[in-house]
Every structure is written in structure tokens, then in C-alpha cells.
Amino acid sequence: MRPQPMIVVDDVEATSAWYQQVLGLQSGHGGSEYEQLLSGQELVLQLHAWDVHEHPYLGDPNDRPYGNGVVLWFLDLDVAAAYARAVAAEAHVLEPLKVNPLANHREFWLRDPNGYVVVVAGRPGDVG
Secondary structure: OOOOOEEEEOOHHHHHHHHHHHHOOEEOOOOOOEEEEEEOOEEEEEEEEOOOOOOOOOOOOOOOOOOOOOEEEEEOOOHHHHHHHHHHOOOEEEEEEEEEOOOOEEEEEEEOOOOOEEEEEOOOOOOO
16 A cells, blocks of 8 residues: 545645645646646655535635644655755745754755645665
8 A cells, every 4th residue: 555645725736836846746647626746657646626526525725724733754865956956946944954863864844835744854764
């Protein structure tokens, strides 16, 4: 089993562009109501518009903050390059690239345009 998280957003196309620019993901579907974001050939994140009504359990767009208690966590084998890409894209950095001594890896924390928290981390033990 593999997770394929879906977040609900105000603007699917703008959010897709952000994840493509900041995390280097690719569009696998495209559109204004739904998107699949890929890393290589693997689906890693789905985006869904709030105002599409075929799914009654997506949540309430007026209940904020979105994703409270959920962190979108991505593994990137070149976390330093990922951080440089995020900074170049002027992403909202919550915590800059640092070593997490408990996991013994490097990571950085972002906030996406919808308010979701995003972490990009290297492989555990990547700092020796």
C-alpha cells in the first residue's frame, strides 16, 4: 500500500504550479477541479477544488486552518537542491534547511499557498 494524499484547495491550477515550481513535481492530470502531482512516474499528491460537489466529505472551506494537525512530508534524496529551489521560488519558509538530530537527516519546513505545512526531508541518516 502507498499513500496518495489529497488536499482540498481554492485554486487547483495555482496550487499545482506552486508544487511544480517549489518541489519540482510534474502534472499528471491538470485541470481546474482536480490534479495529480507526480515525482517521476509516482503519484505523490492529489489536489481537489473545494467547490466540486461529488465528494461530500472533503471538508468545509470556511473551517480554518486547513490541514490543522496534518503535515505533508516529502522525501527528497537531494534535499539541499530542493531547498535551493524553494528559496529561489520565494516559498514561505517556516524553518530553513537544518539537521534534525533525532532523525539524523536534513529537512526544511514550508507553508503552501493554502496554508498547509510542507516538509521536505532527506533520507534518514543522510548526515552521517
